Amino acid sequence: MLKTVSLATLVAALTTTSALAQTEISWWHGMGGRNGEVINEISMKFNEAQQACHLTPLSKGTYEEALASGIAAFRSGEQPNILQVFDAGAATIMAAKGATIAAEDLIVQAGKPFNREDFIAGVRNFYADADGKFVGMPFNSSAPIMYINTEALEAAGVEAPTTWEEFEAVAPKLKEVGYIPLTASQLTWMFMENFKSRNNQQFATNNNGYDGIEGTEIIVNDDNTVMMFDKLKAWADAGLFGFYGAGWADNQKPFEEGKVAFWIGSSGSFGGLQKTATMSFSAEFLPYWASLGEGTQSFIGGAALFAMAGKPAEENACTAEFFSFLTSPEIQVYWHENTGYVPITTAAYEMAKAEGWYDEKPVAEVGIQQLMLPGGEWTKGYRLGFFPQIRSIEEREFNRIFSGEVSPKDALDTIQVEANALLAKFAKTAN
Secondary structure (H helix, E strand, C coil): CHHHHHHHHHHHHHHHHHHHCCEEEEEEECCCHHHHHHHHHHHHHHHHHCCCEEEEEEECCCHHHHHHHHHHHHHCCCCCCEEEEEHHHHHHHHHCCCCEECHHHHHHHCCCCCCHHHECHHHHCCCECCCCCECCEEEEEECEEEEEEHHHHHHHCCCCCCEHHHHHHHHHHHHHCCCEEEEECCHHHHHHHHHHHHCCCCCEHHHHCCCCCCCCCECCCCHHHHHHHHHHHHHHHCCCEECCCCCHHHHHHHHHCCCEEEEEEEHHHHHHHHHHCCCCEEEEECCECHHHCCCCCCCCEEEEEEEECCCCHHHHHHHHHHHHHHCCHHHHHHHHHHHCCECCEHHHHHHHHHCCHHHHCCHHHHHHHHHCCCCCCCCCCCCCCCHHHHHHHHHHHHHHHHCCCCCHHHHHHHHHHHHHHHHHHHHHHHC
16 A cells, blocks of 8 residues: 555656646747637647647737737847748848747757658748758748639639630630639739749849848839739729739638639638638639740748747757647648648648548648649749838739729839838848
């Protein structure tokens, strides 16, 4: 009896000591709704999977608010261990001297296995440096794809286009049977950034900004980009393209209501669209211009996780542990299937495929396949400072294009001038 009590006491003591010895780490993010719930679930899974570390996630509002909070906290020495930063804010956090530790360095130094080639092609470079080293850990990644109202196609007797030339051929037939042929959310991402990537067009000097911020300038008033926006304006004037402003939901809603044939949205919208669409739908790749060559892979959207500097070694070790946990196939599949964001590794994609997920939900595979298309010289992404502000300039000018205030060429000239002034300011601020 005494032996039994002593053993029980010892176990209790060891359990208490283990709990007290746990290293606490924090994760600030910019997600709410179901996505925020899944972040909490993944954090719980991590905490249950090992005893050394305890992760606490905390929503800081929007992407922009999370980035601003993280930078302000770093300046005051109160930064979290992990900060989620969205695509447009990547250059800002990377240029903040001493603010982060490269995710790849952190993982390797912790003795964890890491291979860049494990990540799917379209994800591999966006948050990496010019040499390909992962600075941020890709997390919620998505691609802009074309959702299809299958009932509209049946009514018009047409097939979904793969190129914009094919769209121009089928759009009048869709209009004839009462549908708005096309809408798109966030033209900045769909028809500026991913027009560049999908058609392998240069977006900025200095290797799209990867080779340095000094002297980097954006390229948006070139002949091909002007052609894209001339086409969009002509389509709008002809009733072939519906533009409802910069609001994401404002451009998605007409598609959900069955009024639109094609909506350019995010692959990450699939989960929600299953609940809100009033008609059957499918999806295909974002179209490209055949006149500009073979379509290449697109840029990712979404966000990455950055390890903040200035933390003790034991906390950095826990951050590395979590990054390794997060990229495991099982967790990636869980994230993918519960949110609609793409799995970021080939192993996770293959696991979801083996489980029959894409047999059941083929739309969920479209974004992944698009990110795995052949790449080109200009498809790995961009590294441009003050990019949220640049997107705001773009949105202002796009509104002026479709209201008839300015021509696409004049609007793109304005964007070029104002964006490059911001990039020059960013270079001075970062230095």
